[in-house]
Amino acid sequence: MMLPLLEMENILFYGSFSLYVLGMVLFFAFLIGKKEGAGLWATRAMWAAFACHSLALAARGLGAGRVPLSNQYEFATSFAWGIALLFLIFERRFHFKAMGAFVAPVVIIVIGYAAMQNKDVRPLMPALQSAWLVFHVATAVISYGAFGVAFGISAMYLIRGRMKEDDFIAKHVPNLEMLDLISYRAVAFGYLFLTLVMITGAIWAQKAWARYWAWDPKETWSFITWIIYSIYLHMRVVKGWRGKKAAWFALIGFLCVLFTYIGVNTLLPSIHSYAGAVSTIL
Template identity: 35%
Template sequence: MAKATADPVAGTTFVAPRQALALWPVLALIPYALVLWILHGDLGGVRPADLSLQLYFSAMLLYLAGMLAYFIYFAYRRESFRWLGLAVVIPGVALHLGAIVARGIADQHYPLANMYEYSSMLALVAVAVFVLMSLRYPVAALAGGPALFVAVTLMGIGFGLYQSPEPLVPALQSYWLKIHVTSMMTASGILVSSFVFAALYLVKDRSLRRVSAAAGSAVRSRLPSLETLDRLTYRAILVGFPIWTFGTIAGAIWGEHAWGRWWGWDPKETWAAITWMIYAIYLHAHGMRAWRGRRTAWIATAGFVSILVTLYAVNLWIVGLHSYARGAG
C-alpha cells in the first residue's frame, strides 16, 4: 500500500511506500548506534588526537545519515524526513566541534595550521550554516542532500591530507592566526551554501529550458523556484563576502607584521584577491536586473571554484610563502 503526498512547492503528487516511511523513527537509531560503537571505549583513556579522529568519523557518519534523510525528503516531501535530517545532523555538528576542540588539545595550539584542520573547520562551518539557514528558511532544507554531500567530500579530502599533531611553524605563531584564518574559514563555509543554491539554480534553469516538456520535469517540480534559489544564493553571499573581505584585510596586516609588507602578490594572496573580485562582481551584477539569474548563478559558482583554488591548489601545488600550510607530513 502506498501513500500519496502533495508537493507544497509544485502542487504535484508523489507516491511513497507507506511501510518505508513509517520506519523513519527506527532508522534514526541506526546512525546513533554506529556512533556509540565508534565511541564505545573508555574515552578518558584515549589520547586527544585519537579522540579527535573518533569524533571526526562519528560526525561524518551522522552527516551521511542526514544526507540520506534529506535526499528522501527531497524525493517525497515528508516533513518527518526533514526533521530526521536535523535530528542526526545537529548532534553531528556537536561531535564535529568536539573533534576540533580535541585536536586543539592534541596540537597544544589553535587547530588551524594545516590542510586537514582547514578542511575540518570548513566542513563544520558549512554544515552549521546550512542548519541555520534551513531553520530560518525551511525551503532551504531541499538542498540538504547536496549541501551535506559537499561537506562530507571536504571531510574526506581533509582526512586524505591528514597531518599528525605538531608544533606551529614560526610563521604561524601569532594571534593573527586566530583572526585571519578563522575569518577566512568562516567566510568559505558560508559561501559553500551559496554554491549549493547557485548550482541548484542552474540545474532547474536547464530543466526549464529543455525542449521536451517531460524531460527534467521531476527535478523541475521538486526544486524550489528560481527566484527562491537566487534569493538564498544572494543572502549567503551577502553574509560571507564581508567576512572574506575582513579576513583578507587581516591577512594583509599579518603579512606586514610577519614579512614587513602588506601585499606581495604571493599566490595565496593573489587568489584570495581574485576570489574577492569574483564575489564583488556577483554583488554588482545581482543589482542589475538584466544580469540577475543564470549569469549571477554562474558567477557564484566561479567564486566557489576560486575558493577551492585558494584553499587547496595554492597550498598543495604552488610554492609560495603559504606553502607551510600543507603540513610537514
C-alpha cells in the same frame, strides 16, 4: 593528556563524517523519494554531525594546546565545519530542507579531503605564532562556509526549472526568485568575511614577513576570488543581475575558492604551504 584527547578527536571526526554521510543520504531520500520523514531525520543527523564535529575540533585544540587552525588538516576540517554551520543557520532561517541535498555533498567533499591529510600535531612555526592567526583563519572559515552554501543553492536554482511541479516540490523547494535571493544573501555574507580575511591576512603578513602583500600565488588567487565575488555583487546591485547569470557566478566563485585553497597548495609553490602551515586566503 595529549594522546587520549587526540585519539578522542579521531573517533569524533569519523563519527561526524559518518553522520554527515547519513544526513546526505536522508536528504536525497527526502528530495528524490519525496519522503517527508526522511527530511526531518536528515536535519537531525546534520545537527548531530555538527555537534560531534564541534567536539572533535575542541578535543583537537585541547590536545594540541592551541587553536586547531594551523595546518592543512585542521583548516580543511574547520572549512567543512563552517559550511555545516552556515547550512544549519540558513536551513533554520528559511525552513527548507531540500537545500541539504545540495549542500551536504559539499560538506562531504571537504571533510573527505581533510581525512586524507596528515593529522600529526606539530609545533607552530614562528610566523604562525600570532594572535592574527585566529582572526584570519576564523574569518576564512565563515566566509568559505557561506560561499559553500551559496554554491549549493545556486546549483539548486539551475535545476529548479527542470523539477516536475507537484505538491511536494511546491511545498519544500523554494521558487526561483527565493532561491536567487537566498544565494545572494549567502554570497553577500561570505563577501563581508572574505574582505576581513584579506585585511587580517595583510596585517598578519606585515607582522610575520614585514610586507602587506607580495603577490604570492595564494595571495594572487585570493585576490582573484575577491574580484569574482565583487563583480557578482556589483552586477547584481548596479546592473540588476538575477537568475542564471548570478547562479553561474556563484558556482564559479566557489570553484575559485576551492582552487585557492586546494589547487594552489597542490600545484603552485607558496609561502603559505610550507611545513604544513596554514592554507588560507591572505
